[in-house]
Every structure is written in structure tokens, then in C-alpha cells.
Amino acid sequence: MIAVQDLRITFGKGTAIENKALQGVDLTVANGEFVTVIGSNGAGKSTLMNCLTGELIADSGSIVIGDQEVSRWNAAKRSRLVSRVFQDPLAGTCENLTIEENLALAHSRGTNRGFGRAINNYKRELFRERLSRLRLGLESRLEDKMGLLSGGQRQAVSLIMATLQPTKTLLLDEHTAALDPRMQAFVLELTHDLVEEEGMTTLMITHSMGQALQFGSRTVMLHEGQVVLDVSGQERSKMTIHDLVDMFAKVRGEQLDSDSLLLG
Ligand SMILES: Nc1ncnc2c1ncn2[C@@H]1O[C@H](COP(=O)(O)OP(=O)(O)OP(=O)(O)O)[C@@H](O)[C@H]1O
Numbered sequence: 001m002i003a004v005q006d007l008r009i010t011f012g013k014g015t016a017i018e019n020k021a022l023q024g025v026d027l028t029v030a031n032g033e034f035v036t037v038i039g040s041n042g043a044g045k046s047t048l049m050n051c052l053t054g055e056l057i058a059d060s061g062s063i064v065i066g067d068q069e070v071s072r073w074n075a076a077k078r079s080r081l082v083s084r085v086f087q088d089p090l091a092g093t094c095e096n097l098t099i100e101e102n103l104a105l106a107h108s109r110g111t112n113r114g115f116g117r118a119i120n121n122y123k124r125e126l127f128r129e130r131l132s133r134l135r136l137g138l139e140s141r142l143e144d145k146m147g148l149l150s151g152g153q154r155q156a157v158s159l160i161m162a163t164l165q166p167t168k169t170l171l172l173d174e175h176t177a178a179l180d181p182r183m184q185a186f187v188l189e190l191t192h193d194l195v196e197e198e199g200m201t202t203l204m205i206t207h208s209m210g211q212a213l214q215f216g217s218r219t220v221m222l223h224e225g226q227v228v229l230d231v232s233g234q235e236r237s238k239m240t241i242h243d244l245v246d247m248f249a250k251v252r253g254e255q256l257d258s259d260s261l262l263l264g
Contacts, residue, residue: 001028001029001030001031001065001066001067001201001210002027002028002029002052002063002064002065002169002201002203003027003028003029003062003063003064004025004026004027004028004048004051004052004062004063004064005026005050005061005063006023006025006026006060006061006062007018007024007025007026007051007058007060007061007063007148008022008023008024008025008058008060008061008262009021009047009051009056009058009059009064009226010059010090012189014062016213020147020224020225021047021225022044022047022048022051022058022061022069022225022226023044023224023225023226024061024225024226025044025048025061025222025225025226025227026227027048027220027227029201029203031168032199032200032201032202033201033202033216033217033218033220034195034200034201034212034215034216034217035202035203035204035216035217035218035219035220036205036206036212036213036215036216036218036219036220037203037204037205037206037212037219037220037221038206038207038209038212038219038220038221038222038244038248039221039222039223040223040248040252043221043222043223043224044222044224044225044226045173045205046056046173046205047083047171047224047225048222049171049203049205051063052065052082052169052171052203053075053078053079053082053084053171054073054075054076054077054078055075056068056072057071057072058071059169061187065078065081065082065169066081066168066169067124068081073187075186078253079109079167080109080165080167081168081169082167082169082170082171083109083161083162083163083165083167083169083170083171084162084170084171084172084173085158085159085162085170085171085172085175086158086173086175087173087174087175087177087178088178089151089152089155089158089178090154091180091207092158092161093146093154093157093158094146095145095146095147096131096145096147097145097146098142098143098144098145098146099127099131099141099142099144099145099146099149099157100119100123100124100127100142100143100144100145100155101119102133102161102194103123103127103130103157103160103161103164104119105124106161106162106164106189107123107126107164107165109165109167110165112230115209117157125141125144126164127142128142130160130163131157131160131166132160134156134157134160135152135173136156138153138156138157150177150183151179151183152179152180152183152184152186152187155169155176155179155183155187156186156187158175159175159187159191159194159234159250160194163194163198163200167200168200168201169200169201169202170195170198170200170201170202170203171202171203172191172203172204172205173205174205174206174207175187175191175204176188176191176211177206177207180220183259188211188215191204191215192215192236192262195254203215209241209244209245209248210241212244213236213239213240213241213244217236218230218231218232218236219231219232219236219244221247221248221251223251228251229247229251231243232257
């Protein structure tokens with residue numbers, strides 16, 4: 001479970017560039033729920049994720065992950081509970097380490113063991129088995145450097161890494177935005193399957209209205225640092241991309257135009 005209450009953060013407080021990025025976010029996500037998050041540029045989506053992972057400590061408000069109140073925990077401590085996959089395929093992995101070394105680091109995340117990269121036969125078999133489901137042949141390339149993989153392959157491995165630990169909370173920050181359409185579809189399908197199999201509580205930021213409605217069971221919209229729309233159930237299943245883009249435009253005080261529909 002994720003429970004965020006009245007979360008607020010202001011950047012550059014008291015300066016000419018003061019920016020109230022989160023202005024009282026309230027959001028509760030049940031165990032195993034998959035929520036898509038939309039909102040225009042600067043709405044506060046990544047800031048919310050940064051506050052959930054502990055990269056940023058909010059000025060006020062509370063965050064509960066699982067059954068732990070983590071508001072004051074640092075990022076290292078929270079990594080036991082939360083996994084994140086970024087938009088940039090280079091961001092979540094080490095390109096100079098091998099595929100298996102990256103997986104080994106992910107496997108030991110949140111533990112205090114000093115030799116996270118140490119690999120034994122048990123781990124190697126586990127990594128091979130997890131990678132083989134990607135059907136990209138990566139299980140036979142365990143000793144290749146991560147930097148040799150394409151963006152899509154790296155995102156697929158990042159997802160496997162995110163599910164190696166029983167963290168149960170998965171944050172996806174536009175994780176397919178940098179991929180070509182074919183790889184995007186592949187990684188989204190993989191996301192759907194892994195989330196379902198592992199029963200992970202998931203937040204997925206996307207700029208695609210189509211993806212926002214297609215994946216998960218609930219969609220929330222952030223605007224100016226607040227949740228302004230929260231749809232699920234029948235209301236969501238009846239919703240078209242046109243409806244969602246229309247709502248998006250209304251929140252921003254704009255007219256729906258054909259250009260914005262292309263965003264779908
Ligand atoms: N570390 C920071 N220091 C100062 N301002 C920041 C910082 N991080 C974010 N901001 C500002 O906070 C606001 C919200 O940014 P955020 O990245 O959360 O938006 P977003 O909804 O993820 O947008 P996008 O869709 O463009 O990624 C923006 O105005 C941004 O410039």
C-alpha cells in the first residue's frame with residue numbers, strides 16, 4: 001500500500017523562483033493496485049515519485065509504504081520497499097558492469113551485505129531464468145557489459161531488476177518514453193505481466209492517454225501539485241481517449257483540439 005497525505009514541497013522558498021511543486025497531494029493506492037498517472041509538464045509527477053523514493057524529503061505531509069511511515073527515511077533505507085524505473089534507460093543501471101553484476105546489485109538492494117556483486121551459482125541460475133522470459137537471448141549474455149544493450153533491452157532488464165527483490169512497490173517514471181513503438185509495446189506488455197505476477201503496487205507516469213487507460217485499473221491526474229482527477233471502475237472502463245484528453249484540456253483551461261488528441 002502507498003498512502004500519501006497532504007504532501008507539500010516548495011522549491012526555492014522565499015526566492016523570486018519559489019515553486020510550490022506539491023500543494024497537498026492526497027493519494028492512497030491499495031496493495032496490488034496499478035495506477036497510471038498523467039499530468040502536464042511541471043504538474044509534479046516526478047517530484048511525487050522523488051518524495052516516495054526519498055530522493056526528496058517533503059516539507060510536510062506523510063508517506064506510508066506497506067505498513068511503514070517512511071516520511072523521514074532516506075533513499076537508501078526506502079530502497080528496501082520501493083523500486084523505480086526511469087525514462088532514461090541509462091539511469092537505473094551501470095553501463096560498465098556486466099548484466100549479471102547489475103542483477104546481483106539489484107538482488108542485494110536494501111541489504112547491508114558488502115559484496116552485492118558477488119555471484120554464486122544459485123544467483124546465476126535465478127538471473128538466467130528471469131532473463132529467459134524476455135526472449136531476447138540475454139540469458140546467454142550474462143557477462144556482457146550493460147552498456148552494450150539497446151535502450152529497450154536495458155529497460156526490460158531494469159524491470160527484471162525492479163522485481164528481483166520483494167519490494168512490492170514499483171514506480172515507473174515514463175519508462176517507455178524513450179523507446180521506439182515496437183520496444184515500447186514489448187516493455188509495456190512485460191510491465192503488465194510482471195506487475196500482475198508479483199502483485200506489485202504500481203504507479204506509472206505516462207504522457208500517453210492511450211496507455212493511461214489501457215494499463216492498470218485506475219488513472220489519476222496531477223495538476224499544479226494536486227490530484228485533480230481520479231477515475232476507476234466502470235467510469236474508467238467506459239472512458240475513451242477523447243474523454244480523457246477533454247478532461248485534461250478542461251483542467252488546464254484549454255479547448256480540446258485535434259493536436260492534443262494526437263497525444264493519445
Ligand atoms: N530539484 C528541483 N529544484 C527546483 N525545482 C524543481 C526541482 N524538481 C522539480 N522542480 C520543479 O517542480 C515542478 C514540478 O516538476 P516535476 O518534474 O515534478 O514535473 P512533472 O509533472 O514530472 O513534469 P514532466 O512531465 O515535464 O516530467 C517543475 O516546475 C519543476 O521545474
